[in-house]
Amino acid sequence: xxxxxxxxxxxxxxxxxxxxxxxxxxxxxxxxxxxxxxxxxxxxxxxxxxxxxxxxxxxxxxxxxxxxxxxxxxxxxxxxxxxxxxxxxxxxxxxxxxxxxxxxxxxxxxxxxxxxxxxxxxxxxxxxxxxxxxxxxxxxxxxxxxxxxxxxxxxxxxxxxxxxxxxxxxxxxxxxxxxxxxxxxxxxxxxxxxxxxxxxxxxxxxxxxxxxxx
Amino acid sequence: xxxxxxxxxxxxxxxxxxxxxxxxxxxxxxxxxxxxxxxxxxxxxxxxxxxxxxxxxxxxxxxxxxxxxxxxxxxxxxxxxxxxxxxxxxxxxxxxxxxxxxxxxxxxxxxxxxxxxxxxxxxxxxxxxxxxxxxxxxxxxxxxxxxxxxxxxxxxxxxxxxxxxxxxxxxxxxxxxxxxxxxxxxxxxxxxxxxxxxxxxxxxxxxxxxxxxx
Numbered sequence: 001x002x003x004x005x006x007x008x009x010x011x012x013x014x015x016x017x018x019x020x021x022x023x024x025x026x027x028x029x030x031x032x033x034x035x036x037x038x039x040x041x042x043x044x045x046x047x048x049x050x051x052x053x054x055x056x057x058x059x060x061x062x063x064x065x066x067x068x069x070x071x072x073x074x075x076x077x078x079x080x081x082x083x084x085x086x087x088x089x090x091x092x093x094x095x096x097x098x099x100x101x102x103x104x105x106x107x108x109x110x111x112x113x114x115x116x117x118x119x120x121x122x123x124x125x126x127x128x129x130x131x132x133x134x135x136x137x138x139x140x141x142x143x144x145x146x147x148x149x150x151x152x153x154x155x156x157x158x159x160x161x162x163x164x165x166x167x168x169x170x171x172x173x174x175x176x177x178x179x180x181x182x183x184x185x186x187x188x189x190x191x192x193x194x195x196x197x198x199x200x201x202x203x204x205x206x207x208x209x210x211x212x213x214x
Numbered sequence: 215x216x217x218x219x220x221x222x223x224x225x226x227x228x229x230x231x232x233x234x235x236x237x238x239x240x241x242x243x244x245x246x247x248x249x250x251x252x253x254x255x256x257x258x259x260x261x262x263x264x265x266x267x268x269x270x271x272x273x274x275x276x277x278x279x280x281x282x283x284x285x286x287x288x289x290x291x292x293x294x295x296x297x298x299x300x301x302x303x304x305x306x307x308x309x310x311x312x313x314x315x316x317x318x319x320x321x322x323x324x325x326x327x328x329x330x331x332x333x334x335x336x337x338x339x340x341x342x343x344x345x346x347x348x349x350x351x352x353x354x355x356x357x358x359x360x361x362x363x364x365x366x367x368x369x370x371x372x373x374x375x376x377x378x379x380x381x382x383x384x385x386x387x388x389x390x391x392x393x394x395x396x397x398x399x400x401x402x403x404x405x406x407x408x409x410x411x412x413x414x415x416x417x418x419x420x421x422x423x424x425x426x427x428x
Binding site: 053061063075078079081084085107108111114117118119121122123124125126128129131132133147150153154170172173176177 | 267275277289292293295298299321322325328331332333335336337338339340342343345346347361364367368384386387390391
């Protein structure tokens with residue numbers, strides 16, 4: 001959020017400082033975990049944070065990057081439910097911690113704060129929607145290419161700086177593995193050929209960019 | 215949202231009706247599209263709606279199901295940005311449409327409305343977070359099983375009510391196709407064997423549930 005956006009709300013950093021207590025976190029510190037019930041919000045004055053989900057097998061998914069002067073923990077503070085995500089300091093942080101009751105009072109009595117708070121939650125929703133779109137609809141070309149690369153790694157023979165895949169791949173099979181319909185699979189394969197990334201010779205797929213194996 | 219939750223906010227359906235105009239939509243009608251700039255919110259009185267994203271290749275992803283008395287279009291009405299999603303009537307609907315300026319006035323002057331409105335946006339964020347978790351971390355077992363089913367469809371031979379996959383599948387290959395690490399892949403394959411869904415004989419995978427091919 002840049003200075004102008006912040007000024008637009010007619011709120012100053014001193015306003016936040018007067019509402020709560022200034023605290024500091026070290027780079028790398030995880031200061032919110034999914035089961036936490038938050039007693040208040042953090043307003044980020046300096047530094048950068050990330051909201052994270054972790055999968056059971058240890059992969060992490062960043063769902064939101066926060067910069068000054070964002071609010072951290074708005075949703076769980078407001079709805080009194082567990083945080084649902086990790087929040088981690090990407091740099092040393094300066095924050096103001098504002099207690100739940102002060103937050104509610106400020107929402108009820110200060111339209112500027114209320115506006116800032118609601119906009120902050122809207123931004124979270126927007127961020128999640130954008131991530132979701134990407135996540136759900138990862139482009140078809142990446143999916144198909146990823147599958148071809150896997151087959152090249154496992155069933156490929158080098159031939160003149162290209163990799164010939166010794167495996168009877170069919171369009172339908174690739175489409176099924178990538179969860180894409182026939183039309184899309186055909187379109188993507190055609191475009192990969194036109195971009196000179198793959199070729200098909202005597203029914204065998206050829207990966208023409210060896211560097212993609214790395 | 216059940217009646218109790220609604221009553222908790224000290225808001226009545228008549229309150230909404232007095233703020234706006236009652237309108238009706240037919241089942242199947244798409245009444246919000248991603249590029250729409252909304253002039254106000256809809257409060258759902260009867261029926262059910264879904265929020266949708268569509269991919270370029272025509273797949274749809276439901277990101278939110280709304281029941282009475284949910285607010286539709288809260289975020290885009292508040293932040294004045296395009297809706298970003300489709301909203302479709304899953305049944306015949308009765309709604310109250312409340313104009314932007316009336317919404318803002320009600321947020322500023324009626325703490326009960328304000329609370330209801332902010333909670334509504336929190337619910338959207340929560341719904342998206344849950345969907346995101348599922349989407350990102352679709353359970354490893356489903357992913358692996360899906361791959362084995364695809365190989366069974368393409369390279370399978372029926373043998374005594376089972377399907378023997380005539381294909382040299384390796385753990386690593388399956389893991390790579392599913393984007394899972396070695397440990398997780400091994401764990402999932404072990405559990406699929408223990409659940410008697412698959413078996414491995416002389417290095418060949420066997421799918422023991424023919425019904426999974428449907």
